[in-house]
Amino acid sequence: MSEKKPVITVDLGGTNLRIALVENNKVINRVMHPTPRGAEAIVGLIAKQALELAEKEVAGIAIAAPGTASPQMDRLSKAPNLPELNDYPMAAEITEQTKFPCIVENDANVYAMGEVFYGAARGLHTVVVYTLGTGVGGGIVLNGKLWRGVNGAAAELGHVSINEIGHLCSCGARGCLETFASATAMARLAKKYGSNITTAREAYEQANMGDKPAQQAFVRAGSALGIAIAAILNTLNPQAVVIGGGGSSAYSLLEPEIEKQLKVRAFPAALENFKLLKCTLGNDAALLGGAALIYETFETQARAALK
Numbered sequence: 001m002s003e004k005k006p007v008i009t010v011d012l013g014g015t016n017l018r019i020a021l022v023e024n025n026k027v028i029n030r031v032m033h034p035t036p037r038g039a040e041a042i043v044g045l046i047a048k049q050a051l052e053l054a055e056k057e058v059a060g061i062a063i064a065a066p067g068t069a070s071p072q073m074d075r076l077s078k079a080p081n082l083p084e085l086n087d088y089p090m091a092a093e094i095t096e097q098t099k100f101p102c103i104v105e106n107d108a109n110v111y112a113m114g115e116v117f118y119g120a121a122r123g124l125h126t127v128v129v130y131t132l133g134t135g136v137g138g139g140i141v142l143n144g145k146l147w148r149g150v151n152g153a154a155a156e157l158g159h160v161s162i163n164e165i166g167h168l169c170s171c172g173a174r175g176c177l178e179t180f181a182s183a184t185a186m187a188r189l190a191k192k193y194g195s196n197i198t199t200a201r202e203a204y205e206q207a208n209m210g211d212k213p214a215q216q217a218f219v220r221a222g223s224a225l226g227i228a229i230a231a232i233l234n235t236l237n238p239q240a241v242v243i244g245g246g247g248s249s250a251y252s253l254l255e256p257e258i259e260k261q262l263k264v265r266a267f268p269a270a271l272e273n274f275k276l277l278k279c280t281l282g283n284d285a286a287l288l289g290g291a292a293l294i295y296e297t298f299e300t301q302a303r304a305a306l307k
């Protein structure tokens with residue numbers, strides 16, 4: 001991989017914008033700014049920083065952004081957290097300003113590429129990654145390629161149903177995995193069971209100090225995750241599932257419950273050599289994943305052009 005050109009990768013959040021130069025599987029240089037408001041300001045800042053970071057020619061610019069990316073990966077077709085980018089032709093604007101090719105992808109998908117190619121699941125090719133944060137998301141990599149779905153909407157792993165008459169989810173449905181395993185949900189469950197906490201972090205600290213209601217919240221979150229992961233195992237038969245995002249700090253509390261559900265619900269053949277893994281890259285997963293995504297996308301395009 002050492003002969004590959006470096007990549008500019010962008011982790012675009014509602015609050016902060018991080019831009020990095022990635023070469024030989026490492027972040028070589030990085031900058032962070034508050035995310036400006038307005039599509040032109042966001043695109044202008046990305047282009048300016050990309051040109052400053054790129055000391056020589058780069059293979060491309062990958063943008064990990066919150067929302068659903070278009071099938072062409074040239075824009076966000078749905079961006080609830082950055083509505084100014086809804087359907088805005090980001091990639092074309094950035095290429096116009098930098099002359100580098102650019103792709104836009106859902107941030108959880110890019111995060112998954114990072115953990116599969118450079119992190120916890122390095123060396124494996126068929127892996128499902130869950131991101132536990134304010135919400136629950138994820139990414140699916142099949143045979144080394146990101147599975148985006150027909151319309152770019154695949155891998156909304158937080159919105160599979162665990163309880164058809166459960167708590168109302170941010171997506172409008174009831175009882176999604178997110179209503180059990182997001183940070184908000186873990187805090188809500190701990191309070192419901194009688195713990196005197198306000199945040200998921202406090203629930204985690206209390207659980208580690210032996211507080212029974214807080215522990216019960218992680219048991220519930222873990223079993224909901226286990227039910228969802230068993231369904232994924234029976235559907236896709238992956239080599240591994242990675243638990244990522246900020247909520248993965250509670251991995252030791254969640255893991256026994258996930259394993260319990262897998263034993264009961266997953267087919268024995270799907271559990272053979274299966275690995276449940278904790279993420280290893282932290283905040284850099286999306287930055288490194290952008291490089292994997294650029295190489296994978298352009299190699300696929302190059303092969304298609306040869307046919």
Ligand SMILES: [Zn+2]
Nearest residue numbers: 159169171176
């Ligand atoms: Zn939902």
